[in-house]
Amino acid sequence: MKLPIYLDYHATTPVDPRVLEAMLPYYTENFGNPASRNHKFGWTAATAVENARKQVAKLINATAKEVVFTSCASESDNLAIKGAAHRNHEGRDHIVTLATEHKAVLDSAQRLGREGFRVTLARPRPDGLVDLDGLRAAITDKTLLVSIMAANNEIGVLQPLAEIGRLCRAHGALFHTDAAQATGKIPLDVEAMQIDLLSIAGHKMYAPKGVGALYVRRRGTPVELAPIMDGGGHEGGLRSGTLNVPGIVGLGKACEICRQEMPEESRRLAALRDRLKDGLLADLEGIHINGSLEHRLPNNLNVSFPGLDLAILLAALNDLALSSGSACNSGTPEPSYVLQALGVSDEVASTPIRFGLGRFTTDEEIDFCLARVVETVQRLREIAGTAAA
Numbered sequence: 001m002k003l004p005i006y007l008d009y010h011a012t013t014p015v016d017p018r019v020l021e022a023m024l025p026y027y028t029e030n031f032g033n034p035a036s037r038n039h040k041f042g043w044t045a046a047t048a049v050e051n052a053r054k055q056v057a058k059l060i061n062a063t064a065k066e067v068v069f070t071s072c073a074s075e076s077d078n079l080a081i082k083g084a085a086h087r088n089h090e091g092r093d094h095i096v097t098l099a100t101e102h103k104a105v106l107d108s109a110q111r112l113g114r115e116g117f118r119v120t121l122a123r124p125r126p127d128g129l130v131d132l133d134g135l136r137a138a139i140t141d142k143t144l145l146v147s148i149m150a151a152n153n154e155i156g157v158l159q160p161l162a163e164i165g166r167l168c169r170a171h172g173a174l175f176h177t178d179a180a181q182a183t184g185k186i187p188l189d190v191e192a193m194q195i196d197l198l199s200i201a202g203h204k205m206y207a208p209k210g211v212g213a214l215y216v217r218r219r220g221t222p223v224e225l226a227p228i229m230d231g232g233g234h235e236g237g238l239r240s241g242t243l244n245v246p247g248i249v250g251l252g253k254a255c256e257i258c259r260q261e262m263p264e265e266s267r268r269l270a271a272l273r274d275r276l277k278d279g280l281l282a283d284l285e286g287i288h289i290n291g292s293l294e295h296r297l298p299n300n301l302n303v304s305f306p307g308l309d310l311a312i313l314l315a316a317l318n319d320l321a322l323s324s325g326s327a328c329n330s331g332t333p334e335p336s337y338v339l340q341a342l343g344v345s346d347e348v349a350s351t352p353i354r355f356g357l358g359r360f361t362t363d364e365e366i367d368f369c370l371a372r373v374v375e376t377v378q379r380l381r382e383i384a385g386t387a388a389a
């Protein structure tokens with residue numbers, strides 16, 4: 001077993017060796033620009049991109065034409081939210097999102113608010129799920145877009161996408177979901193869930209950093225978006241810029257692997273996660289599990305350790321690569337805005353550790369992690385107790 005142990009799969013994942021192998025030829029011999037229409041170099045690259053588009057589409061029950069390649073999920077979120085608002089605002093000026101969304105969604109909505117759109121921040125219930133009655137009351141015939149994530153990046157809770165999709169459709173509002181954490185981890189079906197726009201991040205699902213995708217509905221009522229970037233009109237005019245062919249090939253391959261291995265991988269990781277959870281609860285009193293355990297990613301556990309200093313705890317756990325929450329916010333002593341939105345105490349909101357398991361996590365690593373956390377928390381509590389006495 002190699003130390004430190006990586007348990008931060010929500011921040012990013014390693015590239016699966018099978019994904020890397022698929023990508024490599026597109027850096028060297030197959031280096032063509034898919035926009036080059038007059039020679040074999042271009043055709044080879046274009047064929048690879050179209051194959052990847054089909055692989056991505058298949059994972060979420062979309063069609064290849066509905067997949068737009070981007071650089072990351074943040075870009076996909078920006079394109080979905082700003083692109084929808086700037087194209088469809090006639091008569092509709094209202095956007096609904098959730099207080100526990102990723103900053104790429106919250107800050108995009110906030111910018112639209114400064115432009116004159118009305119923004120409603122829906123509140124989650126104490127278990128992290130959106131309050132459907134509150135959401136129903138918030139959506140009106142003026143609502144242009146509802147953006148609610150599939151899975152939360154800190155607490156891993158899964159939102160009721162099909163119910164949200166039904167509410168949106170009934171009011172003629174577009175439904176965007178940030179599925180950066182969910183794609184490849186849980187089944188997603190844009191048709192059954194009536195999703196209009198869905199954001200994907202390559203580097204959260206064993207593809208490389210620097211590639212993402214946005215699903216944009218074309219079947220039924222097609223979604224029109226205003227592009228963010230002007231230029232050569234790539235990706236149906238929605239995302240100008242020469243395509244990242246190796247990254248796109250990698251994302252396609254990663255989607256294919258996830259589609260084939262998801263049931264088995266989910267079962268294995270949920271069992272490991274539950275072993276960790278049960279062990280922590282058995283050996284440590286006064287800890288707090290954040291978010292619904294029932295509606296949750298199989299690879300996520302989020303636990304608060306009230307009474308301890310989180311920075312000291314994480315430093316003491318230096319052979320475990322862990323995070324307090326979102327990578328973007330860690331390192332600051334601020335309490336988690338996600339946990340605060342759930343209505344927990346400041347003590348709980350300030351002391352979370354996010355355990356993110358993944359494809360390469362082993363039983364042995366989880367056993368080591370459990371023992372290390374228990375022993376470290378007990379030792380720090382003893383020191384704190386001695387100091388207080």
Ligand SMILES: *Cc1c(COP(=O)(O)O)cnc(C)c1O
Pocket residue numbers: 010071072073074075102104149151152153178179180181200201202203204212
């Ligand atoms: C990681 C993440 C993002 C941002 O993805 P990037 O590809 O890093 O831009 C957005 N939303 C959620 C829920 C995430 O977990």
